[in-house]
Every structure is written in C-alpha cells, then in structure tokens.
Amino acid sequence: MPANFAPSAADYLRILPEIIMTVAGVLIMLLEGWLGENKKRNLSVQTFVAFAAALVSAVAANGNPGLSFSNMLIVDGFATFFRVLVIAVGILSLFSATQYLKREHAESSEYYALLLFSVTGQCIMATANELIMIFIGLEISSIATYVLAGYLRDDKRNNEAALKYFLLGSFATAFLLYGIAWIYGTTGSTNLSTIRIALLTPGSETNVILAGTAAALMFVGFAFKVSAAPFQIWAPDVYQGAPAPVTLFMSAGPKAAAFAVFLRVFMTAFGPITSRWEPFVWSSALLTMIIGNFAALMQTNIKRLLAYSSIANAGYVMVAIAADSQIGVAAAMFYLAAYAFMNIGAFAVVTHFSRQGEKFVNVEDLAGLGWKQPVTAALFSIFLLSLIGVPLTGGFFGKFYIFKAALDANLVWLTVLGLLNSAVAAYYYLRILVVMYMKEPGEATLSLQPVGVGIAATLWISAVGTLVLGIFPSVVLNFATASSALVK
Amino acid sequence: MPTSYSDTYFPVLVQIVIAVIVAAALVAISFLLGKHVKNRVKDSPYESGIAPTGSARERFSVKFYLVAIVFILFDIEAVFLYPWAVVYRELKLFGFGEMLVFVILILVGFFYVWKKGALDWSHEAPGDSPYGDPDAAPQSSVTKNAA
Amino acid sequence: MPNAVPLSWYLILSAILFGLGVAGFIFRRNIITVFMSIELMLNAVNLTFVTFSYQFKQVDGHIYSFFVMVVAAAEAAVGLAIILTVFKNRSTLMIDDVNSMKY
Amino acid sequence: MTALIFLIFACIAVFCGISLVVQTHPIASALSLIGVMGSLAILYLQLGGEFIAMAQIIVYAGAIMVLFVFVIMLLNAGAETPTFQASTFVKYLGIVLLVAFLGLISFIIQAALPKTEGVVFGGFQGTAADVGRKLFTSYLLPFEVTSVLILIALVGAIVLARKEI
C-alpha cells in the first residue's frame, strides 16, 4: 500500500479554491430550500463572498507551486493566471445576473450554485496535469453551462440553445475522449509530462503517426469548446438563444479555460510532435478569423454579431498557438485576459439593454443610446474600440503581441491575413458606434430605465480592466511570460 | 475445480445458453400448441367491456422520469461503493474519510431532490391524464419545509 | 482457431463502432436516436481504453473507462432533461423542427 | 476459442450498431444499443476487465438505457418518417464512403500498432480489488471530483425537468 499517497496539507492548500467554491455551492443549494422568499436577495452576496475567498486562496496557492495529488494537479504561474481570470469572469457574470434574474422572475439559487460549480470545473481544467482530470473538469463546466443555457425553461430559444449546445458538446467530448484513449494507447500514461517524455524518446515511427491522429482527434474536441473554425456552427445560435448573462459567462469563462487546456496539452504533451499538429491549427486559425469577421458583417441581431466577433477573437488566439513559442503562449494568455474584459463589458450592455424577455436585441434598437444614457454608451464604445484594437486599449496590445509572436515564428502569411481581418472587423464595430451616436433615439432607447447596480459594477470593472491592460500591459505580460516558460 | 480464468467463465456461458433455450421454448410452445381462433371479439383489448378510450399512447407524467434520473445517479454511487468495500480493510480510516466526503456530497443532492418534492407522488390518481399532473393540490415545494 | 486474438482486432471493432456512432449522429433526425449514437461512441471509447489496459497490463484503462461511464451517465441525465423541456415546449422530437432562430 | 467468442460478439455488436442507426422506431434502436452494450461487456471479460464488464451492465444497460426506454415510452415517440428521402445513390455513396473510411482506419491500426502477442482469455485479470486499490490511492482526486459532477447532474436535471420553478 503506497503509504505516501495520502494527500499532505500542501495538496489541500493547492485545491483550496475548488473546495471553497464547492462548499459554497452546496450551502447555497441547501439554504434555498429552507430560506423564505424574501431572503433570496442575499444569496448573490454569499456567492460573491465565495468567489472572493476562492480568488484569495488561488493567489495564495501560487505561494508554493508544485504537483499534488499523485501529480494529477499542477499549481504553477500558468494555472494561477487562468484560475484568477476564470474566477474574475465568474464574479463579473454574477453581477450582471442579479438584475436579469429578478426581471425574468427566475429568481432562484440554482443559478448561483450552477455558476459556482461551473467555475469550479474551469479551475480544475486550468490546474489539471492529467488528461482524465482535464476531461472531468471540462465535463463539470460544460454540464453546468448546458443547464444554465437552458435555464428559462419556458422560453423556446433557451431550450433550443441548450439542446444544440448539449448535442454538439457531447459529440465533441466523445472525439476528445477518443483522442485521449489513443494517447493512452501509444504512450501508456495520461500524465502530460510522461507523455512528453514518451514522445521525446525516438520511439518507432508508428508511435508518431498514432500520436498525430490522437492529437487531431483531441484538436476536434478542443476546437469545438473554443468555437474554432470547423466546429463553430453552434456558437451563434447558442449565444443568441441563451439568457444574456449566461452568454456573457459562456463567451469568456469556459472559452478561457478551454484555451488554457488547449495550450497546456499541445505545448507540454505534444511539444515533440509539433510538426504533426501545426498545420491544422494554422489552417483552423485562418478559417476562424475569416468566418468570424465576414459573417459578422451581415448580422442584425447584436447577440449574434458579438457571437461571431467572439469566434473571430478565438481565431486570433489560435494564431498565437500556431506560433508555438514561449512568447506565443504569453501573447495568448494576455489576449485572453483582454478579450475577457471587453467581451464581458459588451455583453453586459446587451443584458441591460434587452429588457424583459430580451425584446430589443437588434442593432437598430440601440439608436440614440449616446444621447439617452451617455455613460453607458461611452463605456460601450470603449469596449468596441478595444475589440477593434485601437491603441491605449487592452485589445491593441493583445493583437500586437500575438502578431509579433506570429512574425517571430515567421508565419508571415498568417499575420498579414490576421491584420486584414481585424481591419474588416473594424467596420461592423464602428457600425454600432454610428447607430448609437448618429441616429435619433428610437422608441427602444426612450423606454430605457437607468442602469442597475449589478450591471453598472460589471461595466465599470471591465472598462477599468480594458484600460489598465491598455495603458500598462507590462505588469500582466511579465507574469504571463514567466509562467509560460513552465508550460513550453 | 478448474481454476484458470477461462474455465470459471465457461459454465456461465453454458448456463446463459440453457436459460435462453428454455425461455424461447416456453414462449414458442404456447404459440404452437394453442388453438388458433381468430375472431373480432377476442381481438379487442381486454377492457372489461368498455372499448378503450384514447390512444394507447397516454401523455407522460414527469414523475417517472425524475425517479429514473435519481436512480441513475445513485446507482453510480452504489457501483463506486463496490471496489471501495472490497479494498476497505487496506484503506483503513483514510478510506473511510474519502468515502465520507463522496457520500456527503451526494446526500446533499439527495436532500435537494427530496426538498424539491421530486420523490413524493402525492397526487397520482391513475385515471386522470397524468400529463404535467394538473393535480389540484397546490404542490408548491417551497413551502413544504423539511420533515 | 488461433487461440490468441491480435489486439488490433479490438481496436478495429471500436473504430467501426465509433464510425457508426458518428454516422448515426449525422444522419438520424430523431433527437433521442442522435443522443443514443453519442452513447455508442462513448462505448467505443471504453472498448479502446480496456484494450490498451490489456496491452500495458495495467488497471488504469479500467479506471478511465469507469470514469467515462460516470460522465456518460451524468450527461445522459442532463441531456434527457433538456430533451424533455424541448418536447414540452414544441411537442416534436425531430431535429429539423427545432431551429426557430433563423440566420 | 477466444477468437471464436470474439468473432461472435464482435459481429453481434456491429450488427446491433448498424440496426441502431437504421431502425426507424426509437425503442428498436434502444434495444439494439442494449445489445451492443451486452456484447461489449463480454468482450471486456475477454480483455480481463471483470469489474468493468459488470459495471457496464449495471450502469449502462441497467440504468442509462432504462432511462432512455422510459423517456421513449413516456414521450411516445412514434416511428420516425424514413430519414431524409435522399436518393438511393446518395445512400449507397454514404455506405461506400463509410466502409472506405473504416477500412482506412483499420489499415492504419493494423500497420501502426506494434506487433503485440494476441489476447488470451486469461492473459490479464484486472480484478475488482486491483481496480479499487488503484482507484482510491492514485486516482483519489478524480474520484472526489466525480461526486461534484453527479451533484451538478442532479441539480441540473431537477431544475430543468421540474414542473414549477
């Protein structure tokens, strides 16, 4: 009996954030049963306390990095970066959800509990060092998100979004699993570092072919989760159908965690066989950018437009992965942080603006918002400018570092096409700005109530986040480069 | 007693084959032996006189589905218990701690299901159309506090 | 009859089953049958895990396939809940009728 | 002897898999899926996975498929109209494509796999005790995390399927 398996105190410290969030989720679920109707409001406060505690413990866990739980988990700079990012996304989506739930009369604690569990799943994905742990973390966060996507049961679009997300989600997970099975077959273990060593040893040629096919299969699973090119058909429908705060959460949280896993698996485990997976990552990055940007041009529905823009952003991060270098990983991490803030801000405005039953979701409805609520419009324009990549915003430095990394890895064609794409993207973002400021206020904007507390908090935090990343990017960038060294 | 692996499983295969043959024979015999009289009266479904109302496909009641869901998830817990029970003496107290965490988390789910009233079939008169149990009794689960 | 079955036969069988699952997922229109073909694919993955655990003579493959079973069960539970809500609102199970959100 | 059993149950599995895809009535495809699971369980026995074979029958055939049969019976999903009325040409093309794809895969597997000795019925015996020992020592974390997964599935299913909020 290996006596040394018993997890020591250090192990527990390393998974403290997950423990805190699970316990909080459980408490909230139980409390909801016994609490009366009126005390529902402070459930969201409790969720915030849980998230804050998890954030603190995540940073503390970075104190003594290392492997734990018979090297299932690894806590290093990379893992802490994504943990903090995912919990921040959880907090922001919590703020924007409180008003929305009250407005849709769906006020109940399950939403908060599922949000907590989904963020726990994402933290597990970020810190996993074993393919099976990645799979289970992925499943936890996606099952919680499937339910959240279909939360308002009577709303037809919610059902459809949840159904599509579920079917394609489990289809992609089956591919991911098949890839994991093949990797286990060729290398004999699912631990990322052992796989790397196994692939480094000059094994027989057959190993490399099989490992290549396994990498392709796993790429299918990850590409779906990240809504990359060949598998992004689900994203627009699901983003449009799901409730607005859930779309906000879905576009930032699970996507960032999926990229974290994508980076960790492809950089550490499949490091030695880059020549195998390089081509299809490269082509998928290009395809994603093109589809995302060109399809967004014709969109009238604001949520669908932002969905295509999030696909295009996924394309940019794929370019960073295609660069397959330490700077590439750092650039991807930085861009994901900047993307999270701008995307959440944009979706928060949509949540606020769409009112009861999400009636006003067309771009034209935003007409004249600039005059009616100048502050919200100003913040919205910061997010849009950052999405375009105007200097002094997070978006600019994100794209800058990505294309620099791509150039260093002499992917010239990819950079040129990437720049072209972001130019095209500028058009549909500016179109929204024009509608907001130039047009006369339509009946939608006139009937707009003032911004709720939660939405205002989300807007301000994400605006500050975008600007900070824009003005002094070095703080985050140095941390990202330091931690990416561990992964590559 | 044959100890090698395949020899222990061979009798099981034989037993299954015998069972299948006996069952098939049972079902077939009645089909062959019985007299075959086809007439309209016998063909109508057995309904103590009144012709069956409505199509046989009655709309569903969610209760059955909920029971099946709760059954699957607790069945998994039961199957997790078996390897644990077999290896328990080696794990000693630490094994107990592991399983305690596992079971407590799942019991939380059980209490949640119990609180939400998914388990009690308070108003299930067989006759009425069970679709969506439009039961008169206000079955709002929130007010019903824990027993 | 050769007493030993080469390992690759098992892998070919699981590849065939996986292919059937993918075909079922693409061609079928009834949502429940589509969901069943996904379960078929997961079963094929289980077979691959157990085959490789035979090759390496370790028990890890069994544990992985056991976790895959648990996840498949949880997914089936939530999936059928979603299918139920879709049926309640639209009372149809055909995939093509479930796309109200036009382009 | 092993090869004989393997061939029988492999054919059953493939036949049931095809019938799953081809059958019109969902109950028929549910039963063929149960057929696949049963034959897979026996193949696991061959590969030494005793505990996994029994778990497969209890969890998959005994619980998940019961839920499927329940939902099919409850939703009284009638027989489907035949799948899209693709012209026979497309159907045959589809079948040919599928066979070619599978042939290609099996060739890759056949060629790529290092030549290992065949599977003998008693070659490797992963007993429930070994599974348990490894499961509760080195795979402790996935075990504990699965309980969170089950909890979420419970909450999610209840939230979606319950009548009122």
Place this chain on the structure above:
Amino acid sequence: MVKLITKEGLIPSHVNKLFYLMAPFVAVALGLISIAVIPFGPEITIGPVTTWMQLTDLRIGILFVIAVSSVGVYGVALGGWASNNKYSLLGGLRSSAQMISYELPLALAVAAPLLLANTLSFRDMVNYQSGYWLGFIPRWNLIPEIIAFIVFMIAGFAETNRVPFDLPEAENELVAGFHTEYSSMNFAAFFMAEYSNMVTVTAVATLLFLGGWQPPFPAPYSDVVPILVFALAGLIAVYHGLHPARRMDKFTLPATGLVFLGIAAIFGLSLFVPVLKTILMALFWFCGKILILLFVFIWVRATLPRFRYDQLMRFAWIFLFPLAMLNLLATSLIVALTTK
C-alpha cells in the same frame, strides 16, 4: 402450468409482435441465469476430483447477480409497452419504476456484508462466515448486519413484485397491470420468472447473511438435527395416514411418511461415510434456510395489506435508501476502527 401452456396463445392484432413476445422471453431468461453462480456446498472430493458443489465461482459473483437483477427491469417495461393498452402501459411503467427504486436499497444492502468479508465471490463470503463466536453463536453476517438484512428482504419483496408490493397488478382499473394483454403461456412465463427471481433473492440472502451451508451450531449437534427433522415429519405423516380426513388420504399420507423416514435413515447412514455426509449436510442446511425464507415470503403475502403506490415509492426513497446508506457508513466506521 400444463393447463396454462395448452390454452390458446392469443396474440391480439394491435400489439407490436416483436416486443410482445420478447418481454416474457427476457423475463424468464434472466430469472434462470443467476442460478449459475450460487454455491450449494463446500469443497468436496469425490474420488480423484476435488470439486466445489457449485456450477462456477466467479471472482465477482455478487456483482453478476446484481447486474442480472438490474437488467430484469426490461422484461416488465417492455411488457407494459408492447401491449399497446393504455392501462397496461401505465401498469408496466409503474411496476418498473417500483423495481428501480427498490433496486437501490438492494444494492446498498448487499454492499454492507462486502465491507466485512472484503470479497465479491460467494465462496469466500461463505467461508468468511464459518466458525463461531463464543462457541455457539454462528459467525453469520446476520448478526452484525441485521439492518442490512431487513433492508435486503424488503427490497427483495419489492424486486420480485410480491405482495405487499404488487400493486401494479392488483389495482382494479389496471386489471392485473401489464399482464392484461398477455394470455396463457406468456402469462405463465411472467409468473415463472417471478418465482425464479424469488428463489434467487432468497438464495443470495442466505449466502450473504445466513452463512450459506454453515450449520448454525457446532458440528457434533448439527449432524443430528436433519435426522430428527425427517424422522418427525415421517411420523406425523404416518399418524395422519392412520385416520384419514379424506378418503384418499389413507394411501397417500402413509406413503409420504415412509419416504420421510427413508430420508432420515439415509442421513443416519451418511454419518459414517464422510463424503456423503458433507454433501447431504450442506444441502440440508442450505435448502433449509432457503425454505424458511420462502416461507416468510408466502406468509407475508397472506398477512400484509397492499401498499398504495405513492406510499410504496415514498417508502423506498425516503426511508429505505437513507437507512441503507447510514447503515453502510456506520459499519464502515466500526470496521475502520476495529481493524488493527
């Protein structure tokens, strides 16, 4: 049975044939399979061959039985669905829902003795239960696991749809539940499956809790018991034969009396032949326990009233399942503390 077999095998037209015939087939086939794993007696050597009085002992015998019982639900569910009759569909659904919710406490009740014996094979389980505490109390699992035994028996009743749990068959609207559409042989098939399930449940109960073929008290006394039992039975039969209540009894009863006396004699004889002795003793005690449990089954059928459906379901989920779970945790705590 014979009369039932010859009655006309009517298959109403509106029923989808395949499932209609498959349901009884599945029910009966599953009922018979689990007998393969049940050990009747200890290791015995007949001449050169040392063999176990058992068809086969799987290392995972107990799991095999649970797997077979969990698949048993399909017989009932398909039966209800295939007969296309609204009430039989509802009856089929409800009895399979009942079988499902009782399968869970059954599985947990089985897990409790596993904790003590740490093995999944029936043979080791029975060997674990051999020996005696303080000389005369048999080390059966029954004593430490009394709660698990009770839960197992209740779940056993429900699993085989015996009274007081056979509501789906008995309710007046449902008119014998999913059996409505079946006639003659298929009807008999379902009942045969039910009886074979009952035998399996009682056999597993004896193996897990009552120590299989171990005699309840130490050797010297336990050999005498079978002889006494059969001799007594023989005398009673002969006594009744002398003044018969019915005309025919004059001949039948004395005949049975002689048969019983004969068996008593064989047992007496077997005391001297060691091989024969172990076989007969094991068989006697094993079948004796099963008969006692079957007697309990039938006795309960006569006395207890039938549960209403929702009481029945609520009882399973809100009482049996937590009880089985708590019992399991308690046993594991005790075992953890006691093991050195």
